[in-house]
Amino acid sequence: DTAVSQTPKYLVTQMGNDKSIKCEQNLGHDTMYWYKQDSKKFLKIMFSYNNKELIINETVPNRFSPKSPDKAHLNLHINSLELGDSAVYFCASSQSAGAGNTIYFGEGSWLTVV
Amino acid sequence: AQSVAQPEDQVNVAEGNPLTVKCTYSVSGNPYLFWYVQYPNRGLQFLLKYITGDNLVKGSYGFEAEFNKSQTSFHLKKPSALVSDSALYFCAVRDGKGGATNKLIFGTGTLLAVQP
Numbered sequence: 123d124t125a126v127s128q129t130p131k132y133l134v135t136q137m138g139n140d141k142s143i144k145c146e147q148n149l150g151h152d153t154m155y156w157y158k159q160d161s162k163k164f165l166k167i168m169f170s171y172n173n174k175e176l177i178i179n180e181t182v183p184n185r186f187s188p189k190s191p192d193k194a195h196l197n198l199h200i201n202s203l204e205l206g207d208s209a210v211y212f213c214a215s216s217q218s219a220g221a222g223n224t225i226y227f228g229e230g231s232w233l234t235v236v
Numbered sequence: 237a238q239s240v241a242q243p244e245d246q247v248n249v250a251e252g253n254p255l256t257v258k259c260t261y262s263v264s265g266n267p268y269l270f271w272y273v274q275y276p277n278r279g280l281q282f283l284l285k286y287i288t289g290d291n292l293v294k295g296s297y298g299f300e301a302e303f304n305k306s307q308t309s310f311h312l313k314k315p316s317a318l319v320s321d322s323a324l325y326f327c328a329v330r331d332g333k334g335g336a337t338n339k340l341i342f343g344t345g346t347l348l349a350v351q352p
Binding site: 126162163164165166167170177178180212219221222224225226227228229230232 | 270274
């Protein structure tokens with residue numbers, strides 16, 4: 123029973139392509155996130171949605187577009203992929219957006235742009 | 237602005253010995269502090285958190301962490317290390333001031349290597 127699941131786990135694609143990563147959580151949480159982990163393992167938030175509304179939007183190229191069709195899903199679409207987009211993308215969720223809530227992470231999606 | 241520092245890129249410890257992974261933070265409001273562990277090619281697993289109350293927090297797999305307000309630290313500890321504890325450990329902080337738009341900020345990670 124995976125709490126936060128994301129697909130695909132591995133994705134290799136060519137520069138210029140458009141790709142999507144899907145995420146679903148079965149925890150009944152209100153808040154979902156996308157984090158990016160670069161090659162040096164540094165983790166940084168990209169987006170956060172609370173009850174399907176965008177509440178955090180970091181300085182991310184507008185080629186990245188999150189979509190939350192409902193509270194349990196937060197997908198990430200990336201247009202015109204670049205070499206620098208190669209990273210691990212983590213979906214996560216928490217009960218609510220409050221600071222004390224634990225954020226639970228998915229297993230990650232390894233994106234390689236060639 | 238909030239920040240968190242993990243001063244050691246790597247910590248080496250022999251199996252059975254106590255371990256400490258260091259973390260210091262900076263926030264303007266009350267700190268909400270978290271530790272996560274990442275095994276190779278896996279996601280982040282939550283270990284423990286400090287919100288309020290007792291400064292010593294106990295978490296998963298025998299780990300604990302001590303919140304020290306005067307030193308703005310939240311070091312992760314375990315009395316007796318196991319080889320299976322070898323992984324990448326992340327400290328993270330969220331500022332209690334500012335509400336839902338406050339971000340969980342991660343340290344740069346500390347690689348724990350436990351030798352048999």
